[in-house]
Amino acid sequence: MEASLQADVLDGVPHGFSTAAGREGGDILPGAPRVRLKQVHSNKALIATGPWQDPPEGDALVTDRRGVVLTIVTADCAPVLLADPIAAVIGSAHAGWRGAHAGILENTVAAMISLGARPERIRAAIGPTIAQASYEVDELFRKQFDVEDAHFFAPGREGHYxxxxxxYVAQRLRDAGVEQVQDLEEDTYTRPDRFFSYRRATHRGENTTGRQSSLIGLAA
Structure with a gap:
């Protein structure tokens, strides 16, 4: 099994989405330090210049520094890696429904723009994520979204969607001006041989600590 997946849209930019076989994601820039956050399902995007001794809370990282690797972890939420190769600005975002709904992707793009990126040049890849067929939600969940979001909900069993x-993540990226978006279309829930899934582990009464790592960097 592959230890790491790559996206065509980020060709030429060191990056990787790990599978369960390579949970740390491998060395996309051998020897480069990794920058991490305390992920809390927020809309907070931070600009990083290097690793923190005590990582702050947040759910997206952006940098124009070469030789560092932005790292996020997920296990059903959408990992999003972004790059403007011309401006040499990169980003990574942890986009669960809460963060996406609250604006984490728009804030990530805004932070990239503050470092010189342009939205029409930004490329974004959505890594292994729970797919629609695997993501059942109830009426209370549905009511938190606007009328124009109805097409993201398919009818399910009674009272559920x-x-x-x-x-939804791809649409929020497009709303932020990012048109070059690739979804790897990898469902974390249905592939226990390939990915960790928090929801699947919860349903099965298994350990829920497994996570995929998603990494992106700029070569020195």
């Missing part, structure tokens, strides 16, 4: 998180 199937939510399309990857499509």
């Amino acid at each position: 199937q939510f399309d998180l990857p499509a």
Whole structure:
């Protein structure tokens, strides 16, 4: 099994989405320090210049520094890696439904723009994520979204819907001006041989600590 997946849209930019076989994501820039956050399902995007001794809370990282690797972890939420190769600005975002709904992707793009990126040049890849067929939600969940978001919800069993998180994330990226978006279309829930899934582990009464790592860097 592959230890790491790459996205065509980020060709030429060191990056990787790990599978369960390579949970640390490998060395996309051998020897480079990794920058991490305390992920809390927020809309907070931080500009990083290097690793923190005590990582702050937040759910997206942006940098124009070469020789560092931005790292996020997920296990059903959408990992999003972004790059403007011309400006040499990169970003990584942890986009669960809460963060996406609250604006984490728009804030990530805004932070990249503050470092010289332009939205029409930004490329974004959505890594392994729980797919619509696997993501059942209830009426209370549905009511937190606007009328124009109805197409992200398919009818499910009585009182429930199937939510399309990857499509919602892609739309929020497009709303922020990012048109070059690739979804790897990898469902974390249905592939226990390939990915960790928090929801699947919860349903099965298994250990829920497994996570995929998603990494992106700028070569020195």
